[in-house]
Amino acid sequence: xxxxxxxxxxxxxxxxxxxxxxxxxxxxxxxxxxxxxxxxxxxxxxxxxxxxxxxxxxxxxxxxxxxxxxxxxxxxxxxxxxxxxxxxxxxxxxxxxxxxxxxxxxxxxxxxxxxxxxxxxxxxxxxxxxxxxxxxxxxxxxxxxxxxxxxxxxxxxxxxxxxxxxxxxxxxxxxxxxxxxxxxxxxxxxxxxxxxxxxxxxxxxxxxxxxxxx
Numbered sequence: 001x002x003x004x005x006x007x008x009x010x011x012x013x014x015x016x017x018x019x020x021x022x023x024x025x026x027x028x029x030x031x032x033x034x035x036x037x038x039x040x041x042x043x044x045x046x047x048x049x050x051x052x053x054x055x056x057x058x059x060x061x062x063x064x065x066x067x068x069x070x071x072x073x074x075x076x077x078x079x080x081x082x083x084x085x086x087x088x089x090x091x092x093x094x095x096x097x098x099x100x101x102x103x104x105x106x107x108x109x110x111x112x113x114x115x116x117x118x119x120x121x122x123x124x125x126x127x128x129x130x131x132x133x134x135x136x137x138x139x140x141x142x143x144x145x146x147x148x149x150x151x152x153x154x155x156x157x158x159x160x161x162x163x164x165x166x167x168x169x170x171x172x173x174x175x176x177x178x179x180x181x182x183x184x185x186x187x188x189x190x191x192x193x194x195x196x197x198x199x200x201x202x203x204x205x206x207x208x209x210x211x212x213x214x
Contacts, residue, residue: 004102012084012087012088013091014035015068016091016092017064017065020065020067020146021062021092022061023094024062025058025061025095025099027057027208028054028061028099028100028103029054031050031181032053034050034052034104035108036107042107043111044112044113045113046111047107047112048113049210051104051113051118051172052118052121053102054117055121055122055158056125056127056154058096058100059101059124059125060129060150061082061190062126063127063132063150063153064087064133064144064149064150065088065092065130065133065193066085066130066146068143069144076089082201085134085201088202089130094155104118113174117179117183117186119174119188120183127194128193129149130193131200132152133149136149138200155207
């Protein structure tokens with residue numbers, strides 16, 4: 001860890017949107033705990049829906065991760081945007097992983113869907129939220145993209161459930177023959193989100209190149 005990174009740790013930690021992150025984590029745990037609260041035999045379908053809801057709640061919390069009211073002040077410091085964004089993600093990642101792990105174990109074992117596949121869905125959803133926030137920051141002067149990203153994320157989740165054709169379904173059950181193919185698509189979506197998010201963290205050019213007249 002460089003001296004610059006160590007110097008940034010405390011200020012960045014203080015400016016993280018802890019209320020939004022805590023709200024996302026608490027909602028995720030509440031949703032994941034629903035199957036355990038109900039009496040009777042645990043329902044695998046309810047366990048699946050609860051974990052997917054928990055994944056979406058965590059992603060909605062992470063959508064606010066890049067909110068920074070002091071963005072236009074910190075942009076003048078001699079620290080490039082990839083480091084500032086990467087540090088925020090690195091500080092929030094353990095929290096997100098802990099919340100997801102707790103959510104998984106809150107679902108009774110009899111109702112728990114395949115954890116690896118659901119974790120892939122959760123990571124892809126979270127990375128999409130972060131990539132969208134980074135893209136908004138790169139292309140605008142907005143200091144808080146979280147509200148716009150969370151609205152977009154909810155709309156996209158509803159569209160994925162209601163409008164995608166069967167051949168491109170993303171939200172299927174483990175007993176569906178499309179389960180493996182669906183999670184190959186989730187892996188591709190994750191790769192796309194990583195590429196978009198990485199490129200969005202690059203500092204935009206301040207001025208375009210001027211061509212000399214002949």
